[in-house]
Amino acid sequence: MSLLKIPTVPACIPRRNYGVLRRLASKALVLNGWTVCGELPEQPKLILAVAPHTSNWDFFLGIAAMFSLNIKVSFFGKASIFRWPVKSLLTAIGGIAVDRSHSHGVVGQIVEEFKRNDKFILGLAPEGTRSKTLEWKTGFLQIAKQANVPVVPVSFDFAKKEIRFHPACAITGEIKQELVEFKQVFSNVCAKNPQAV
Numbered sequence: 001m002s003l004l005k006i007p008t009v010p011a012c013i014p015r016r017n018y019g020v021l022r023r024l025a026s027k028a029l030v031l032n033g034w035t036v037c038g039e040l041p042e043q044p045k046l047i048l049a050v051a052p053h054t055s056n057w058d059f060f061l062g063i064a065a066m067f068s069l070n071i072k073v074s075f076f077g078k079a080s081i082f083r084w085p086v087k088s089l090l091t092a093i094g095g096i097a098v099d100r101s102h103s104h105g106v107v108g109q110i111v112e113e114f115k116r117n118d119k120f121i122l123g124l125a126p127e128g129t130r131s132k133t134l135e136w137k138t139g140f141l142q143i144a145k146q147a148n149v150p151v152v153p154v155s156f157d158f159a160k161k162e163i164r165f166h167p168a169c170a171i172t173g174e175i176k177q178e179l180v181e182f183k184q185v186f187s188n189v190c191a192k193n194p195q196a197v
Helices: 020-031 057-069 088-090 105-117 138-148 175-184
Strands: 035-038 043-052 077-080 095-098 120-124 151-157 161-167
Touching: 020 057, 035 057, 035 095, 043 138, 057 151, 077 105, 077 120, 088 095, 095 105, 105 138, 120 161, 138 151
Parallel strands: 035 161, 043 120, 043 151, 077 095
Antiparallel strands: 151 161
16 A cells, blocks of 8 residues: 655644554545645644535544644634533644633634744634535634734645645735635635535
8 A cells, every 4th residue: 555645844833743643544545545735834833724615524634634744733613512522532633612702702812822822723614614605704814814824725625635735825915805815726626515615
């Protein structure tokens, strides 16, 4: 069986040694015909914006890629899901509970998290839902702009069976226009459920 070829991970990227989980994840991706390509920027803080998001399989594919690369990626979820028996598992793989009643709102909480850490990678799905939606959430771009961190588009192409890290984007302009340009990166990417895109 061939080995999974993965991008080089810059030394400044937050790392975690997943040990046997790395080997299992890499084997699973290879056995299912998936490849991982592109480049991660030499940035200790960044947002990985994964699209299109149409299936629960996207989460497991993302976890497999994270394990294979031995990188530490955090993701946010509403506090209500961080309960027994899944709380420990979610926290162990990078989950952070968000308090939606927080005075600074969700965007403010995440910006604070970036400021508190010397190294921090946030993974998220810009659509904010697996259902068909024409409008993507802009929160991830607001976070990037306020925290002054780049956004790396990550596409999951189920036709090519390819996980691709696209060039990093600096978010400096008007958010609505930045979103239009950002979505174009995914225009030819085939989702797990294309009818939901």
